[in-house]
Amino acid sequence: MINRxxxxxxxxxxxxxxxxxxxxxxxxxxxxxxxxxxxxxxxRDVKKVPLLRGKSIFNLFFEPxxxxxxxxxxxxxxxxxxxxxxxxAVSAQSKGETLLDTVNNLAAMDADMFVVRHSQSGAAxxxxxxxxxxxxxxxAGDGRHAHPTQALxxxxxxxxxxxxxxxxxxxxxxxxxxxxxxxxxxxxLTTLGVPEVRVIAPKTLLPSRVERLGVHVFHDMRxxxxxxxxxxxxxxxxxxxxxxxLPSSEEYFKNYxxxxxxxxxxxxxxxxxxxxxxxRGVEIDSSVADGGQSVILPQVTFGIAIRMAVxxxxxxxxx
Amino acid sequence: MINRxxxxxxxxxxxxxxxxxxxxxxxxxxxxxxxxxxxxxxxRDVKKVPLLRGKSIFNLFFEPxxxxxxxxxxxxxxxxxxxxxxxxAVSAQSKGETLLDTVNNLAAMDADMFVVRHSQSGAAxxxxxxxxxxxxxxxAGDGRHAHPTQALxxxxxxxxxxxxxxxxxxxxxxxxxxxxxxxxxxxxLTTLGVPEVRVIAPKTLLPSRVERLGVHVFHDMRxxxxxxxxxxxxxxxxxxxxxxxLPSSEEYFKNYxxxxxxxxxxxxxxxxxxxxxxxRGVEIDSSVADGGQSVILPQVTFGIAIRMAVxxxxxxxxx
Amino acid sequence: MINRxxxxxxxxxxxxxxxxxxxxxxxxxxxxxxxxxxxxxxxRDVKKVPLLRGKSIFNLFFEPxxxxxxxxxxxxxxxxxxxxxxxxAVSAQSKGETLLDTVNNLAAMDADMFVVRHSQSGAAxxxxxxxxxxxxxxxAGDGRHAHPTQALxxxxxxxxxxxxxxxxxxxxxxxxxxxxxxxxxxxxLTTLGVPEVRVIAPKTLLPSRVERLGVHVFHDMRxxxxxxxxxxxxxxxxxxxxxxxLPSSEEYFKNYxxxxxxxxxxxxxxxxxxxxxxxRGVEIDSSVADGGQSVILPQVTFGIAIRMAVxxxxxxxxx
Numbered sequence: 028m029i030n031r032x033x034x035x036x037x038x039x040x041x042x043x044x045x046x047x048x049x050x051x052x053x054x055x056x057x058x059x060x061x062x063x064x065x066x067x068x069x070x071r072d073v074k075k076v077p078l079l080r081g082k083s084i085f086n087l088f089f090e091p092x093x094x095x096x097x098x099x100x101x102x103x104x105x106x107x108x109x110x111x112x113x114x115x116a117v118s119a120q121s122k123g124e125t126l127l128d129t130v131n132n133l134a135a136m137d138a139d140m141f142v143v144r145h146s147q148s149g150a151a152x153x154x155x156x157x158x159x160x161x162x163x164x165x166x167a168g169d170g171r172h173a174h175p176t177q178a179l180x181x182x183x184x185x186x187x188x189x190x191x192x193x194x195x196x197x198x199x200x201x202x203x204x205x206x207x208x209x210x211x212x213x214x215x216l217t218t219l220g221v222p223e224v225r226v227i228a229p230k231t232l233l234p235s236r237v238e239r240l241g242v243h244v245f246h247d248m249r250x251x252x253x254x255x256x257x258x259x260x261x262x263x264x265x266x267x268x269x270x271x272x273l274p275s276s277e278e279y280f281k282n283y284x285x286x287x288x289x290x291x292x293x294x295x296x297x298x299x300x301x302x303x304x305x306x307r308g309v310e311i312d313s314s315v316a317d318g319g320q321s322v323i324l325p326q327v328t329f330g331i332a333i334r335m336a337v338x339x340x341x342x343x344x345x346x
Numbered sequence: 347m348i349n350r351x352x353x354x355x356x357x358x359x360x361x362x363x364x365x366x367x368x369x370x371x372x373x374x375x376x377x378x379x380x381x382x383x384x385x386x387x388x389x390r391d392v393k394k395v396p397l398l399r400g401k402s403i404f405n406l407f408f409e410p411x412x413x414x415x416x417x418x419x420x421x422x423x424x425x426x427x428x429x430x431x432x433x434x435a436v437s438a439q440s441k442g443e444t445l446l447d448t449v450n451n452l453a454a455m456d457a458d459m460f461v462v463r464h465s466q467s468g469a470a471x472x473x474x475x476x477x478x479x480x481x482x483x484x485x486a487g488d489g490r491h492a493h494p495t496q497a498l499x500x501x502x503x504x505x506x507x508x509x510x511x512x513x514x515x516x517x518x519x520x521x522x523x524x525x526x527x528x529x530x531x532x533x534x535l536t537t538l539g540v541p542e543v544r545v546i547a548p549k550t551l552l553p554s555r556v557e558r559l560g561v562h563v564f565h566d567m568r569x570x571x572x573x574x575x576x577x578x579x580x581x582x583x584x585x586x587x588x589x590x591x592l593p594s595s596e597e598y599f600k601n602y603x604x605x606x607x608x609x610x611x612x613x614x615x616x617x618x619x620x621x622x623x624x625x626r627g628v629e630i631d632s633s634v635a636d637g638g639q640s641v642i643l644p645q646v647t648f649g650i651a652i653r654m655a656v657x658x659x660x661x662x663x664x665x
Numbered sequence: 666m667i668n669r670x671x672x673x674x675x676x677x678x679x680x681x682x683x684x685x686x687x688x689x690x691x692x693x694x695x696x697x698x699x700x701x702x703x704x705x706x707x708x709r710d711v712k713k714v715p716l717l718r719g720k721s722i723f724n725l726f727f728e729p730x731x732x733x734x735x736x737x738x739x740x741x742x743x744x745x746x747x748x749x750x751x752x753x754a755v756s757a758q759s760k761g762e763t764l765l766d767t768v769n770n771l772a773a774m775d776a777d778m779f780v781v782r783h784s785q786s787g788a789a790x791x792x793x794x795x796x797x798x799x800x801x802x803x804x805a806g807d808g809r810h811a812h813p814t815q816a817l818x819x820x821x822x823x824x825x826x827x828x829x830x831x832x833x834x835x836x837x838x839x840x841x842x843x844x845x846x847x848x849x850x851x852x853x854l855t856t857l858g859v860p861e862v863r864v865i866a867p868k869t870l871l872p873s874r875v876e877r878l879g880v881h882v883f884h885d886m887r888x889x890x891x892x893x894x895x896x897x898x899x900x901x902x903x904x905x906x907x908x909x910x911l912p913s914s915e916e917y918f919k920n921y922x923x924x925x926x927x928x929x930x931x932x933x934x935x936x937x938x939x940x941x942x943x944x945r946g947v948e949i950d951s952s953v954a955d956g957g958q959s960v961i962l963p964q965v966t967f968g969i970a971i972r973m974a975v976x977x978x979x980x981x982x983x984x
Contacts (some may be wrong), residue, residue: 067847069775073719076746081392083420093751094770101721101774109394109423113412124623132413135646136420137388232869303770304762308559400711402739428713428742432731443942451732451941454965456707457737 040344042171043155043164044337046173047215055219059183061336062329068105069331078339079108082139086112087130087154088167089145094304095167098327101143108139108291130154130241133163140341141165148172148207163341165334171207176337178211178262179303180218180330184322185257187329188298192216196220198225198251198293199242201261201310202272208302209261210240217241227251231272248283252292260285260301276309286312290320298322301305347623347641351568352474357617362474362483363656365408365492366533371567378502380655381648387424388650397426397658401458406449407486408464413623414486417646418461421653439460448472454483459660460484466605467491467526482660484653490526495656496621497530499649504576506648507617511535517544517570517612518561519602520580520629521551521591527621528580529559536560546570550591571611579604579620583628595628604630609639617641671793681793682975684811685853693857699974700967706743707969716977717725717746720777724750725768725792726805727783733805734801736965740972744775768792772800778979779803786810786845787841790858801979803972809845814975815940816849818968820857823895823958825967826886826936836863836889836931837880838921839899839948840870840910846940847899848878855879865889867921869910886921890930896941898923901948914947924950928958936960945982 032049036042041054052182068076086102088097091114103110105246115129130141140163143151148170155164168174182192189195197216203209203226216224217240225238225247238244245251252258268276299311299321316323351368355361360373378644387395403422405415422429434448449460459482462470467489476481487493501511508514516535522528523543535543536559545556546564557563564570569576587595604618618630618640624633635642668686674680679692706714722741724734729752736877741748753767767779768779778801781789786808793802806812820830827833834856841847841864854862855878864875865883876882883889907915937949937959945951954961 050444074721074775075719081390081394083393083423093753097749097751097771098774100749101747104721109420111419112417113416115412127625128626129633130620130622131643132646133416135643136650137393162858257779301765305766307763307766324769324773328775331774400713402712402742428739429733430738431733434731447941447943447945450962452735453926455736455969456711456712558764623705638691 062332065332065335079106082108174207180333192219197257362395381651384654398425401427499652511538516576700970701968703973717744720746787977818971835895
């Protein structure tokens with residue numbers, strides 16, 4: 028028997044959003060197209076649609092992230108759902124309950140959807156696998172594994188500004204090794220037909236055999252940025268800035284920080300992206316972050332529409 | 347003059363829910379019957395009724411409990427109320443304000459209902475006693491004293507699966523001494539006419555003269571479980587697992603952990619309950635917790651309906 | 666070019682509420698008059714109006730305050746807005762993001778209004794200055810600088826009980842030096858035409874040259890309270906009760922704590938106010954706090970109406 032994609036139901040419709048890996052292009056495009064309809068909603072005076080009225084959506088954040096939790100909370104409320112924020116670290120888990128007991132309990136309260144962030148890779152998959160039928164799981168970041176809504180909002184942003192995927196040269200710059208964002212971006216970009224995806228990083232911040240993901244590896248930023256259409260910067264976690272991975276944040280900025288001078292290697296109409304929060308002066312210079320090629324704030328705006336799209340598609344599926 | 351029941355108004359209707367002790371059977375049954383009407387609501391596509399629209403319900407959690415707070419938040423939102431979560435430990439109380447000042451301030455914001463959890467026995471009573479007319483107080487657990495909504499959802503679960511109370515043999519197993527849940531269960535069971543309520547525990551985990559509550563005491567679990575219809579397991583707090591109360595959690599599991607073998611002493615159609623969160627391998631074996639006689643997840647589901655019932659009954663009362 | 670009041674738009678309508686300093690009397694009165702219409706709403710059975718339906722209001726609390734945050738949350742929900750509570754200290758800021766990046770990100774999520782509390786004076790101004798057009802900022806307390814909604818609810822309370830401002834003698838008592846509340850009260854009182862504003866405090870708790878604000882300084886409480894119509898007590902922060910500012914809280918109570926005896930120096934119909942939370946036995950005696958001249962709880966009630974008024978006025982403005 029085939030190990031069916033755990034994200035799709037038997038009709039090959041989206042049942043959970045766990046990773047961009049293995050998602051067919053038509054599902055990715057369905058999400059992007061649905062998000063287009065919600066961009067208008069968030070610009071209206073009354074920013075609400077009644078699509079998910081009476082649905083119960085749980086933000087299960089085993090790893091705290093006010094910003095990401097807020098984006099899902101906004102998306103859910105604009106769909107008229109009821110949202111419940113649970114910071115699990117401080118509660119049941121510390122009382123020794125297992126992850127699945129916690130989730131099964133919440134499911135028994137007639138939950139419709141779980142948005143899960145967890146420091147361990149695979150947590151969202153585990154929950155999706157054991158959840159009762161009718162529950163939908165959205166992965167809001169699990170360990171170093173995946174962060175699919177971030178990758179989807181990035182794809183939406185690229186399509187908005189570049190219109191097509193099939194003629195693009197895209198560079199992802201920074202700590203690829205520890206980044207769930209980079210993994211999800213690479214899978215989405217290749218599935219959507221981007222012909223050339225580059226990763227630019229020092230050797231210590233690259234996974235071994237990363238080429239197998241279909242990317243071109245550069246250690247020198249200037250040659251890596253040559254003629255690219257899209258620059259996707261990654262956040263450098265503080266704990267990488269010293270010790271085993273990097274000598275210092277200054278050294279990192281010198282080699283991999285995006286400055287106007289390095290940006291000039293890219294195509295003149297290239298766009299600059301960053302998932303936030305930015306370390307200004309570490310991975311990106313302020314003049315670039317706030318400059319004319321930056322689409323960092325539109326990414327945030329589109330992120331709400333993408334999350335509304337994912338939630339409304341999931342809520343519309345039968346088991 | 348008679349010391350009137352502080353939970354009832356002058357028409358002997360429910361004004362506050364503080365404890366199951368002293369509540370007449372007709373009030374308990376009114377809550378169970380009302381909850382029946384809400385079980386259907388939570389299974390609907392749009393899980394909302396407008397009964398409490400515009401009401402302001404405050405979750406005042408002086409002792410943190412994400413799980414319990416969430417159940418009340420869900421119940422309130424499904425009744426269309428506005429809910430405000432206040433974790434008081436980190437705020438006004440730490441600024442030296444008295445409990446009653448905190449509560450009076452919130453009442454002055456035109457609150458309708460307070461859901462109170464507090465580590466001190468009697469806190470909810472104190473608040474109910476001093477609250478201005480029109481405010482309703484629900485005790486969500488106070489010290490070792492009472493946890494009436496837990497007991498009520500347990501009664502609801504028993505009635506759902508056993509239909510009647512007057513022909514049942516019920517055993518409560520575990521740390522009776524420190525358990526507000528056990529106290530509230532015993533009062534509810536005896537008021538509803540259960541003819542035989544047993545408590546099963548080591549001597550160190552039983553209150554002195556517990557027989558006065560109308561229960562039969564067993565120290566040996568196998569004889570205590572003989573022919574019972576309902577097993578109500580209690581959570582063993584971690585801090586009891588060593589030192590003065592118990593030699594170790596392994597020793598406890600050996601004597602009082604619910605295994606399939608011990609369960610076989612009960613009636614073959616006996617149901618197994620637990621208020622959660624469970625310590626698997628301490629007070630209950632996983633094969634029992636997940637087995638065919640377990641009604642632990644239905645308890646959780648019914649808990650939402652019970653809390654909706656209590657809130658809607660209280661909101662419907664005149665002063 | 667004139668340095669235009671950053672709180673007003675080009676039509677001299679309220680665009681942000683940052684401080685009572687420099688706000689024209691007609692704006693203060695517009696807020697008080699609008700609040701009158703909302704006092705009725707909060708007393709109704711369904712305490713909601715649909716004025717802000719679909720608006721997204723963010724409580725950005727860089728300094729925690731459950732009580733103040735709750736008042737804004739209540740006001741927003743009674744106006745049918747969607748409210749998002751962000752405790753920023755524990756999130757993006759700790760990840761090294763700048764204040765403006767945090768705020769610009771939230772603005773990009775199509776926020777309509779920010780309620781900002783911050784330990785640094787000027788934070789709300791900074792955010793208002795850099796926010797994109799269409800965003801409204803309400804200062805919920807910044808450092809020692811301003812707390813305008815507190816001052817406005819105090820003005821509302823005074824007008825409710827004293828009807829006019831032009832014939833009043835008002836005394837503000839306590840730690841003027843560190844109090845953003847006192848600064849905002851003084852500006853509002855003088856703008857509204859109160860002919861005599863007194864400040865009563867030990868020298869160590871008065872700003873230098875406080876007379877320039879148009880107030881009369883008293884160090885002796887009994888002479889300062891002589892014949893006043895309104896007493897506005899201030900909260901004494903715990904950290905002032907020892908060391909450089911004051912010898913002890915007992916000594917403070919002896920000299921500046923409001924007792925029935927000291928209150929008798931004021932006019933017999935004088936009202937007693939306090940912004941809460943109170944230190945009973947430090948700045949105010951319980952018999953006064955709970956006595957017939959206290960309007961401390963009505964202040965809290967009116968505070969909701971004032972915040973509803975400010976939010977609805979701001980939301981109604983064009984850029």
